[in-house]
Amino acid sequence: MGCTQSKHDASEDASNGTMLQAVLGHLGQLDGDAKLDHTTMSIVYDIFKDMDKDSDGTVDKSEFEKFLSTHPAAKTLWEGEGKASMSRSLKDAIADERLSFYELVAAFAPEAPHHAGDASGIGGLESLISDAAWGYRGYNGPENWALLSPKNKLAATGKEQCPVDILPSTCVPCPAVDGDASLAYGVGPGTILNNGHTIQVNWKGGSMSVGGTTFEAAQFHFHTASETTIRGMQYPLEMHVVHVTPGEPMRIAVLAVLFETRTDVEEVFLSQFFDQLPSHVAHDQDDAETLTRPVDLSSISLDGGYYRLRGSLTTPPCTEGLEWSVLASPLPILPAQLETFRKALGKTVRNFRPTQPLNGRTITWVCACQA
Numbered sequence: 001m002g003c004t005q006s007k008h009d010a011s012e013d014a015s016n017g018t019m020l021q022a023v024l025g026h027l028g029q030l031d032g033d034a035k036l037d038h039t040t041m042s043i044v045y046d047i048f049k050d051m052d053k054d055s056d057g058t059v060d061k062s063e064f065e066k067f068l069s070t071h072p073a074a075k076t077l078w079e080g081e082g083k084a085s086m087s088r089s090l091k092d093a094i095a096d097e098r099l100s101f102y103e104l105v106a107a108f109a110p111e112a113p114h115h116a117g118d119a120s121g122i123g124g125l126e127s128l129i130s131d132a133a134w135g136y137r138g139y140n141g142p143e144n145w146a147l148l149s150p151k152n153k154l155a156a157t158g159k160e161q162c163p164v165d166i167l168p169s170t171c172v173p174c175p176a177v178d179g180d181a182s183l184a185y186g187v188g189p190g191t192i193l194n195n196g197h198t199i200q201v202n203w204k205g206g207s208m209s210v211g212g213t214t215f216e217a218a219q220f221h222f223h224t225a226s227e228t229t230i231r232g233m234q235y236p237l238e239m240h241v242v243h244v245t246p247g248e249p250m251r252i253a254v255l256a257v258l259f260e261t262r263t264d265v266e267e268v269f270l271s272q273f274f275d276q277l278p279s280h281v282a283h284d285q286d287d288a289e290t291l292t293r294p295v296d297l298s299s300i301s302l303d304g305g306y307y308r309l310r311g312s313l314t315t316p317p318c319t320e321g322l323e324w325s326v327l328a329s330p331l332p333i334l335p336a337q338l339e340t341f342r343k344a345l346g347k348t349v350r351n352f353r354p355t356q357p358l359n360g361r362t363i364t365w366v367c368a369c370q371a
């Protein structure tokens with residue numbers, strides 16, 4: 001047992017040491033417009049996660065030293081070639097501050113143009129890497145969206161971020177029995193695409209009114225599993241109908257609809273376009289495929305009650321000030337449909353952001369039974 005363990009450690013250390021060596025060499029040579037590629041970023045992020053023992057998103061001195069003490073090859077490299085390859089000593093930096101992933105990468109790549117970002121000098125990973133596209137896992141996953149670009153800073157500093165967990169017992173009944181929202185959904189033409197983050201249907205065929213303002217439906221898209229949770233429970237699928245006001249400044253209202261797998265009720269909504277789910281990721285909106293039949297959203301209704309709160313986009317740049325509504329009753333999805341949907345999403349599957357703190361926000365609850 002002990003023998004197996006030490007063998008494992010030795011090989012792990014060797015591979016980490018080799019990776020670290022390659023990565024340090026690569027970073028140290030960066031200058032001008034040179035950018036890091038996806039593979040290098042993934043390796044650096046794995047090393048960072050390995051160092052960050054308490055998983056708080058930063059590496060402090062003790063974590064860094066612990067990493068070196070358990071990876072002798074990395075230690076040798078660090079004390080020789082690693083240190084020499086840097087103009088700013090990470091060792092000094094680490095002595096008096098906690099380094100985020102971005103700062104760690106920036107410290108290793110002193111000549112890269114990473115200070116060309118905003119006034120604070122934090123350019124974000126987008127200035128260091130060749131493809132700063134956000135994703136749902138690894139170095140460009142939700143925990144690092146704010147590090148990717150200064151434009152995404154609300155992902156870390158925002159106070160009205162979505163999605164949220166809804167605890168019905170803590171929701172406040174809406175003072176107006178009918179609530180402050182209404183839907184006027186009909187039938188409209190649509191185009192469909194997999195944009196690399198989600199499957200989206202661009203659709204014009206209705207509007208949502210919230211607090212006296214009318215928002216026109218622009219598109220609806222899907223997350224697997226759900227982003228919104230109820231009492232901590234995730235549903236297999238969530239749809240967001242995104243509505244916008246015409247003109248500037250544009251305001252956004254989102255209606256979130258949860259789905260649960262059912263076989264005992266008739267499914268009437270998803271089947272309208274499920275035979276045209278895209279099989280590949282589109283490069284831009286022009287690649288969206290026109291749906292052969294118009295899509296009818298009139299089966300989606302607020303009659304079963306809904307939750308209301310102030311919120312944000314759940315994807316970068318995580319813009320706040322959105323009117324959020326969540327239908328209280330999930331719609332049905334057939335198990336076979338769910339499987340088809342997951343297959344169509346391909347690598348995009350599991351495209352959900354974890355729930356965010358309410359930070360004192362009130363969720364109001366409009367119950368059909370009050371009417």
Ligand SMILES: [Zn+2]
Pocket residue numbers: 221222223240314
């Ligand atoms: Zn969404």
